[in-house]
Amino acid sequence: MKEISKIQYVSPSYERSEELAELDSLVNAGLDWIQLRIKHKSIDFIRDIGYIIKSKFEDSDITLIMNDHAELAKELDFDGVHLGKSDMPVLEARNILGPKKIIGGTANTFKDISLLIEADVDYIGLGPYRFTTTKENLSEILGIKGYEKTMQNLKQRYNKWPPIIAIGGIELKDIPLLKQTEIHGIAVSNLLANAIDKPSQFMNISDELNVKTTC
Numbered sequence: 001m002k003e004i005s006k007i008q009y010v011s012p013s014y015e016r017s018e019e020l021a022e023l024d025s026l027v028n029a030g031l032d033w034i035q036l037r038i039k040h041k042s043i044d045f046i047r048d049i050g051y052i053i054k055s056k057f058e059d060s061d062i063t064l065i066m067n068d069h070a071e072l073a074k075e076l077d078f079d080g081v082h083l084g085k086s087d088m089p090v091l092e093a094r095n096i097l098g099p100k101k102i103i104g105g106t107a108n109t110f111k112d113i114s115l116l117i118e119a120d121v122d123y124i125g126l127g128p129y130r131f132t133t134t135k136e137n138l139s140e141i142l143g144i145k146g147y148e149k150t151m152q153n154l155k156q157r158y159n160k161w162p163p164i165i166a167i168g169g170i171e172l173k174d175i176p177l178l179k180q181t182e183i184h185g186i187a188v189s190n191l192l193a194n195a196i197d198k199p200s201q202f203m204n205i206s207d208e209l210n211v212k213t214t215c
Helices: 018-031 043-058 070-075 090-097 110-117 143-159 174-179 197-209
Strands: 007-010 032-036 063-067 082-085 102-107 125-126 164-167 185-188
Touching: 018 043, 018 197, 032 125, 032 197, 043 063, 043 070, 043 143, 063 070, 063 102, 082 090, 090 102, 102 110, 110 125, 110 143, 110 174, 125 185, 143 164, 143 174, 174 197, 185 197
Parallel strands: 007 032, 007 185, 032 063, 063 082, 082 102, 102 125, 125 164, 164 185
Antiparallel strands: none
């Protein structure tokens, strides 16, 4: 099983053809984790985009994660799946994908985290940090205080836990504070997708997280 990256890119909708081309520049800058997250599109559309991305990067070390669709992750031989709170149970996804694939889960509360730990997920996406337009039906916003409290509770209750990935409207200025809570890393979407110079923005994120890149 691949390592859990400290910078996870949650994809745009891929309604514009240039969005796929932009992935190359990000990967060349050092991006090594892509979560394919496409909402309100047919499974055939998602499959087609997934096939293109898989074909582009199948000979590289890029980790490809499918959002929601465990069966499609298996069909396209992605590295794993990310499950939202209303998606299929982790055990069901594990039965579909087998023991060697990555399964991540979304959490908003400490109870969510505990359930995911019991389900033996490989990482936990904890959020949202702040309001974001990327996700519908947004859960309670955590803010930095929410992450601090959650990490303190983890240390008090558990000896070990899956990597915690902060997600939800994270901006560059937020990363130093989030690092202090001892999260594993961050997931970003608009922070990269909306950047004029995406490779430079990725390098900025890497520098803030002290992540070494290939450049």
